Amino acid sequence: MNIVLINGSPRPKGTSALLSDEFIKGATAKGHCINVFNAAKEELHPCIACDKCRTAANGCVFKDGMEKLNPLLLSADMVVFVTPLYYFGMSSQIKIAIDRFYANNSALRAQPKKFAVLATCGDQEDWTFDALKLHYESLGKYLNWELIGSVYAEGVYVREDIENSSYPERAYEFGSSL
Template sequence: MKIVVLTGSPHRQGTSALLADEFIAGAVSKGHAIVRFDTAFEKVGPCRACYYCDRHDGECIQKDAMRKILPEILSADMIVLVTPLYYFNMTAQLKTVLDRLMPQRAALRKHPMKSAMLVTCGSNTDWNMDAIMAHYKVLQQYLPWEDQGVVLAKNVFARKDIEGTDYPPAAKALGERL
């Protein structure tokens, strides 16, 4: 299975990067092919809502990193969203990439995929993950994606906080179960 992993953190060695690495290790150990994009380090402009794509057969007016990201998503069997929680939702970098799926929304809606989400959060409050989970569920309904699992890592503000917890093994196990 081809899996596209989209990370959203601007920290290459942060908490969510560790979860991404562990998920990938688990999936690769079972023979899955991984394509990873660290969205914080890609040049992707926000959707301009210009609808150029509707008049040009799904082509976006912007010529940026989405030209390499979007074809990988369109040919994937699974998408994995990995992000730290920023103000109760995914990072702007990851959200920008998701917004830019718009030119191919019709194709994506005809291309069911498996999905998973890995989220880290510095807080230990139970409701902190509610908004991001609601967003993920709406994406599953709209595109359509079939959830394969979620890892919600709370109370892990820094890398040292997540190392040695059950969260990295849970991310690896999710990759191994596919």
């Protein structure tokens, strides 16, 4: 399977990075091809709702990191979203990339894909991930993509917290189950 993993964490050695790394290990062990797009490391402009992507032949007015992501998205069988939880939502880095899906809206909605979510947070209340889960479920419904799994790691403020938990193993097992 051709998988694109969109990493929205600005911390290359943070809690989300560990989940991502373990998922990748599990999926590649089963022979899947993984392309990683680090949204926090790319130059990305927010969508400005100019609609040039719909009315001009040359697509989005911004020629930035999305030029790398768009072909990966369009050829992927599966998309994995990786984000830390920031104020009960996804990171702004991954949100910018998702908002820019608009330039390929029709094509993305017409392509059945699988998707998954890997997310981390420090809080442990049972409702902490509710808004994030709903956002991704709504995104999947809109795009006609199938949510096939997730790992929501709570109570992991720092790398040591997640290293001493079962979440990395869960991410690996999820990747290897594909």
